[in-house]
Structure formats: structure tokens, C-alpha cells
Amino acid sequence: MTLPSRKTLLGNVLSLAAITWIYGGDLADALRARTADVSALVDLPSPIRPSVVLALAALATAVAVVGLVQGKVEGFKGFRLLPIVLVGALFADLVLAESRIPIDSTDMASMSLQRFHKLAQALSSQDAVAEDPRVLQPLLEELGRPPYLVHGEPLTAYALQVRKDCEGPVRDAPGVRPGTLLYCVAPERKGAWVTLVGLSAEKRFGAPELLSAEGKVRFLLVQPAIAEEDPAEPGQAFRDAAAESGAAFRDAPAPTAEGGTDGGTSSLQP
Known part of the structure; x- marks a missing residue:
């Protein structure tokens, strides 16, 4: 049996492997997003495009196999189909990617x-942070919608949960829906830690958990306003916080079995 060159065979094998890896993964993600508790996706991906690419790849593979069985020579056009399918699919992805953020x-x-x-x-204020859910709730309108899907459905808006008498940021939030901001107020309203329920940066699918990266919960600290003529004394609360108003993320230990300590909870959802 006459075989095509090693270069031709290798090109077909690599093309098939690349198509299977890229578009097989896209199809698996599109199907899993429909059933996962939380998906780190802004919009529900369609399974149609990867399915079409995989179907064309299967057809091209069948043609190439028939060519091998029949002893087709190097110039057989069926040996070019798999690389053409791969290049065409990647080009279409590149064109579509121009409209994506x-x-x-x-x-x-x-x-x-x-x-x-x-x-x-x-x-x-200069003495305390806000803690009334009715005052904080309107802020959610400035945030748009959360970048998560729940069982394939996009979340329409963020939710807010206010906790009081906290000693630090919330470490765990079982039963709280994705897209919920946890506003944990310290005693005497001397500060408030803000965390968000979603997924860790390392996951695309899974159960709801606090937004984290590399095992550390992401949170920000809201502090009382400091008057320029009356700077804070070194011994005051939150002296270990960054000097700036808190634009950078702080890191908390990975979630544990216990949630952040709090003396009460107020929850508002759209």
C-alpha cells in the first residue's frame, strides 16, 4: 500500500488533535454551562459552532482514511481537508473575536x-462607615449584572447582604447566591469588609464560593473618611490597612469551615 509522506500524515494527525482539543473543549463547556451550579461565563455559549467544526473534522478524517485504504498518492486532495478545516475554523474565531471584550x-x-x-x-463619614442596607442598595445599580451563569441562566443584577459586628472579612458563605456582595461591618462602624460570592479564579464551573485567587479571598476595606486637619492616630483601628483608600485588593486566608463572625445580617436583593 502506497502511503503519503510523513509530513502529510503528521499534518493531518496534528490538525485532528488540535480540532479535538479546541472545539471538543468548547462543546464540553457549552454543555456543562447548562447544568453547572455556577459558570464563570458572561453569556451562555452555543454548542452549534463547535459541533459543526467537529462534524466537518470527522468527515475530513473519513475521507483521509478512505484515501489511505485505497492507496491514494501524495497529491490526493482528501489529505488536505483536515488542515483546511482547522485553518478555516481558527480564522472564523479570529473574526468573531473582534467583537468580544x-x-x-x-x-x-x-x-x-x-x-x-x-x-x-x-x-x-469621619466617624463611621455606612451600614444601612437601604442606603447601600442603590449602589448596586452602578455595577451592571454579575459575570456568572447559574444553571445556564445569566444573573440579572447583584444582590447585597449586610452583616454587623464582624471581626474581619467573611471567610465562607454557604447558601448565598452568586453575585451577592457581602458587606461586613465592624463594631461601632469603624470599617467594613466587602467580599463577593462567585467562583475562584482557578475555576470555570462549580458550586458558589467567595471570589478568590490562589487560595486567598479577595476583599476590600471601607474605612471612615479622614479629615485632612485631623489625621488618624497610629493606634486607631485598621492601622494595618493600606494607607490609600483601598483601591488595591487585600488577601484573606482561604475559606474555612466557619464564616466571618457577625452579629446580624440584613439582606437586600433586586
């Missing part, structure tokens, strides 16, 4: 967390 769910959620922190910080 190159930012993932973790980055979008982090930006929303920062935005809420900035707005909540603006409500702080």
Missing part, C-alpha cells in the same frame, strides 16, 4: 467589587 469573569467581578468599594467609601 477580552476580559474574563474574574476580572469583571473584581472590577465590580472595586466599584462598589469606591461608592461605599464615598458614603462614609
